[in-house]
Amino acid sequence: MRLSTLCTALLAAALASLPAQAAPLGFDDLSxxxxxxxxxxxxxxRFANAASxxxxxxxxxxxxxxAVSGPNAAFSLDGGEMQISRADGGLFHVAGGWFTSAWQEQELLLEGWLAGALVYSSAxxxxxxxxxxQLQLDWQGIDQLVIANSLxxxxxxxxxxxxxxxxLAVPEPGSAALVAAALGVAALGRRRRPAARSTLTRTPA
Structure with a gap:
C-alpha cells in the first residue's frame, strides 16, 4: 500500500471515530x-453578541x-450578527437549531468557517x-459559526x-492515536520522497 493511501485511510478512520452526541443548547440554565x-x-x-x-x-x-424546550432562548444582544466559536479554539459540529425574529420578519444567513475560510453557507x-x-444542518469540523441577519x-x-x-469535536484516545499514526506516516513519506522541482497548487476548499 502506498504511504499516501495509508495516511488517508488512517485520517479517515480517526475522523469517523469522533463522538457525535450532544444535547442541544437550550440556555435554560442562564439568567x-x-x-x-x-x-x-x-x-x-465563546459567544459574541449573545444573551439569554x-x-x-x-x-x-x-x-x-x-424557547422551544424550556423557559429561555438566546438572542442577538444588539440586533445584529452573532458569532460562535470554541473557547479553546478547537473544532465543532453543527446539526441545526430553532430560530425566531423578535419584532418583524427578516432573513438569517448561517456560515461555517475553518481557519479563516468559508466552508459552509446556508440558503x-x-x-x-x-x-x-427549525433549520437542520450537517456541518462538520468548523471553528466558527456566524449567524448574520438582514435587519x-x-x-x-x-x-x-x-x-x-x-x-465539540474531541477525539477519543483511539482516534488520537490514529491521527498520530497518520502524521507519522506522512512524515516518513516526506523523508523518502526526492526533492521536487515543480510547485504544487492546492485547490481552495
Missing part, C-alpha cells in the same frame, strides 16, 4: 434577564415563541414572530435561537 451576555466558556463555547432571554419576558413578541432563512423555525443595525433587528445543536 434569562435579557441583559447579561452569555459568558465565555458556556458549554465549552425568558420567553415570558415580552408577551406578544417573537421571544414568546422562541437565506426567512424568520418571523409567529413561531420558531442588522435596525432598531428592531433582534432575533433568537434555541436548541442549538453543537457537538
Amino acid at each position: 434569562g434577564d435579557g441583559l447579561t451576555p452569555v459568558a465565555d466558556g458556556y458549554a465549552g463555547l 432571554i425568558a420567553a415570558a419576558a415580552l408577551p406578544g413578541s417573537g421571544y414568546a415563541v422562541a 437565506p432563512l426567512a424568520i418571523g414572530t409567529g413561531a420558531a423555525l 442588522a443595525g435596525a432598531p428592531n433587528g433582534h432575533w433568537a435561537v434555541d436548541d442549538l445543536a453543537i457537538t
Whole structure:
C-alpha cells in the first residue's frame, strides 16, 4: 500500500471515530434577564453578541415563541450578527437549531468557517414572530459559526435561537492515536520522497 493511501485511510478512520452526541443548547440554565451576555466558556463555547432571554419576558413578541424546550432562548444582544466559536479554539459540529425574529420578519444567513475560510453557507432563512423555525444542518469540523441577519443595525433587528445543536469535536484516545499514526506516516513519506522541482497548487476548499 502506498504511504499516501495509508495516511488517508488512517485520517479517515480517526475522523469517523469522533463522538457525535450532544444535547442541544437550550440556555435554560442562564439568567434569562435579557441583559447579561452569555459568558465565555458556556458549554465549552465563546459567544459574541449573545444573551439569554425568558420567553415570558415580552408577551406578544417573537421571544414568546422562541424557547422551544424550556423557559429561555438566546438572542442577538444588539440586533445584529452573532458569532460562535470554541473557547479553546478547537473544532465543532453543527446539526441545526430553532430560530425566531423578535419584532418583524427578516432573513438569517448561517456560515461555517475553518481557519479563516468559508466552508459552509446556508440558503437565506426567512424568520418571523409567529413561531420558531427549525433549520437542520450537517456541518462538520468548523471553528466558527456566524449567524448574520438582514435587519442588522435596525432598531428592531433582534432575533433568537434555541436548541442549538453543537457537538465539540474531541477525539477519543483511539482516534488520537490514529491521527498520530497518520502524521507519522506522512512524515516518513516526506523523508523518502526526492526533492521536487515543480510547485504544487492546492485547490481552495
